[in-house]
Amino acid sequence: MPQLRLALAQVNPVVGDVAGNLEIVLQQAREAHAAGAHVLVTPEMALTGYPIEDLAYRRSFIERSQAAVASLSEQLVQEGLQDLVVIVGHLDRARDIPDRLGVPKNAPVNAASIIHDGAVVARYDKHHLPNYGVFDEFRHFVSGERLQIVQVHGVDIAIAICEDIWQEGPSRAAKAAEAGLLVVLNGSPYEAAKDDERLELCARRAVEGECALAYANLVGGQDELVFDGDSLVVDTRGELVARAAQFQTELLVVDLDLPAATAAMPEPGTRFEGLLVERTIISQEPLPAYEPAAPSVAERWDDLGERWQAIVLGLRDYVEKNGFRSVLFGMSGGIDSTLVAALACDALGPDRVFGVSNPSEWSTEHSRSDAADQAQRTGLDLRTIPIAPIFDAYQDALHLEGIAEENLQARIRAVIWMGLSNAENHLVLACGNKSELATGYSTIYGDAVGGYAPIKDVPKTIVWELAKWRNAWAESRGETPPIPPNTISKEPSAELRPGQRDSDSLPPYPVLDGILDAYVERDLSSAEVVAEGFDAEIVEKVVTLVDRAEYKRRQYPPGPKISKRNFGRDRRVPITSRWREQL
């Protein structure tokens, strides 16, 4: 069987930074060439970043992406890398589709160009455009109708992009066209507790198609999405051959023995599974036999480790890609802000992390001492600004009581954080968790302010688990656990009135999170939630809270999507709605 050395560029581009992304791809080409690779594959839309949303419609952006492809091709020649076959993902434009109502303006396509010897020898346009969950591609792109096969050193390589292998069509067409290798460019975001779905899918497609499969994925944070990398290669039997690390950039190089190309050039107009087949010959002669290098298979994180790394990466990239130097947030001594502090220290290092303690009349002694304990454990900067004099100045004018008075305290704190942010250029972090966000148990323009909300997609029960996981991880490495044990064990309270506890307003968190999982993530009706064994009155209360809090959620900062269904990119419901479950 012919051999090929393949390099998968698990890269972290920035949306819109075409010049910077081009340099990233070029650097990968240099390294791949130095490692003796014959083919380099980037993830989906590597030159533009992903997802680009409505930037897809801008003619000038499409042209910038097209120019980057041309420039990549020229640079490869200038640097003597023209023998390397580079398969690069980018934005392009469909040919011969006139602008009309209902067709995305300028007919953008999610494309992969195959570059060799100073020229684009072929282009594949993504066929299946996902438009569910976090994806809006049917909205932004026009679908491609051609299967591209390029022959390299006697191996027929078929190209697909992400969703193309989750649906039927292109992979079947690749089999029908007798390809020996299917390369897939991906922009596949992380999702917790997904098992090893990608490997299973890749293995299945390889076996079905009787070809090896190489899966190159993005890594890095982009707004609410976190791409986890995890690029991989399976052989024709579906066995895992090589795998890149999760949550890190990596150039994965692997040697493969591949089925030799046998098919004749297709007659013009040949279609498999409705796709027009185009085959381009780059080189027909198999390589002389060589000694393959040992493949690398990275270890994967366990479930909590994955979540931790996903949040850390999402936070770091949001800060870095938006040009902030540091983050600032309120440190109440509670478990949520404590967890955010530990995450921020991991993401940025403690010298870029600023905590503010804003004690009020109702703050407990332990909330102050726990925050100070954490500052000492991690080395972050903690300052204290009491709110009493400001609170009194407001109350002289307003005389607020009850919830209005509670919210006032939260909002005074937020104005302080925003003032410090404006003065010192920190990005403010909101520390709310998913259970809070779901039920609206937060103060809009109070604890909900910020530019990014690292744990907004983490249910409270998992907040505690993550805290324990992080401390255990530190202990296993002989480091100081960053989270004060007392913060993990004490009862949660907003401390906005004397003796207040979360359990005054909310059911116990394990119950609450169970109901939220059923109602929000699984879309069950309240009758169905009750049928799962939850108390009907509590279900009714929680469901009403969730439905009423939609407005607050809409103004909450973005944060990394972790769960199957987050409040943000993939759960989209009306603000104004009389939808209520009737029990």
Added chain:
Amino acid sequence: MPQLRLALAQVNPVVGDVAGNLEIVLQQAREAHAAGAHVLVTPEMALTGYPIEDLAYRRSFIERSQAAVASLSEQLVQEGLQDLVVIVGHLDRARDIPDRLGVPKNAPVNAASIIHDGAVVARYDKHHLPNYGVFDEFRHFVSGERLQIVQVHGVDIAIAICEDIWQEGPSRAAKAAEAGLLVVLNGSPYEAAKDDERLELCARRAVEGECALAYANLVGGQDELVFDGDSLVVDTRGELVARAAQFQTELLVVDLDLPAATAAMPEPGTRFEGLLVERTIISQEPLPAYEPAAPSVAERWDDLGERWQAIVLGLRDYVEKNGFRSVLFGMSGGIDSTLVAALACDALGPDRVFGVSNPSEWSTEHSRSDAADQAQRTGLDLRTIPIAPIFDAYQDALHLEGIAEENLQARIRAVIWMGLSNAENHLVLACGNKSELATGYSTIYGDAVGGYAPIKDVPKTIVWELAKWRNAWAESRGETPPIPPNTISKEPSAELRPGQRDSDSLPPYPVLDGILDAYVERDLSSAEVVAEGFDAEIVEKVVTLVDRAEYKRRQYPPGPKISKRNFGRDRRVPITSRWREQL
């Protein structure tokens, strides 16, 4: 030619309030029957409201909608209205589509049921699912593949839903099937300066199809959308026969002479334009000739009048449908909050409108006197709470300077409004205009707080035009102009430092709005904007401001969509993006 009396129910349903919407439709049926109508047509999704977003995926919501159709059918019999043919829009479920990745969960369809004599005699599922601009229907629904024709008193009536007539297909199929009348159920939102596109389209489809066309549209506000009504009927020559008022509910009743049904029943499996044709006979005999009633053709508003009414309706419905009694906002004496005050008084009446003046050290005398003048002109409630003591309390702790100090003032005001809102149950309005929102010329968590932002889609130059229009309208009716002339004529200032003017930070508003129109609404590159005659340096500055303000815009409250492209529902770009025009 056979006659028919048609009634179009231009109704204002509430999303999710299926029981309430059912009662609205029933009431229209009673009135239509009393008016002697033979056929009643509701707008798109009248029973569920529109758009329902992800509620489409909830099995229990689909079942509730199905139950409402059954209940409507029964009620019509119970009330002796079973002879009326009711064509009602609702959510339903496609038959025989299994759940799989990429297909909307539970296979929801955007349906129209044809009810007669206590039964659903036929159902049409929308074929063309728009997924551009404000629409996400391909995301939420499964497409129907059948053309429905019902014969009523010897007239073949074909059914279509909204986008179906903006694209080719169903209207051609209706012609091929020789229908005499095409009824179209619509959820078509208002958009300023659209000319009379709908009438032109309806006329064109009628002439093409050699049939009359009846277009029933929703009216009312739903989150960011405002449906303007404007239901209409054209005859087989495309001439306008009847038209309902804009921005009001109405039952439009019209008598038509229609081509007699001639086509034979289609063979099973007959397709026109790819659509499977189904014909249902309700009654074949034409009615005995009767004297038609005079049709009514409502007058339309001019461009500024339309915009005014759209904002008033959007605001009123947002307040009412969310269950608020009143609104509250900061009255700075500037043109923006003054315009919002006048809009709010028109929407709710002055006794439901609460203004707050929060003078600071830098507030001018005229800002106070202009606000007071308006309160007197309109009768709204105005109170004054100076911010100096609170400002001093913050500054004792923070010592902020420059922009941080300016923002502090705006945020203190916001905390006061939110405190009063919490204590007195008002909905807070944000008063920012589109030019401000585009450039980020506002303070996040300051003047940007609120539950609804009535003029967020109105450029500053149009803010002044609307103010003049409203005063002139008052004068034309012998009423007191609600807006103090001094507010219209004075130079705009945020009054956050001594002598501050908008023109210190921004280009003159006519220039700014011209650039924004080109860059935001028409998606031009900055080179193209410059080519339109704008100064390159100013374009560069504005474009940079626009790109950087995306994060602030994301946390801005919702407001009525007025222009072709608003910041909100239909312009979706990444927050994190290094997209910048290079001049």
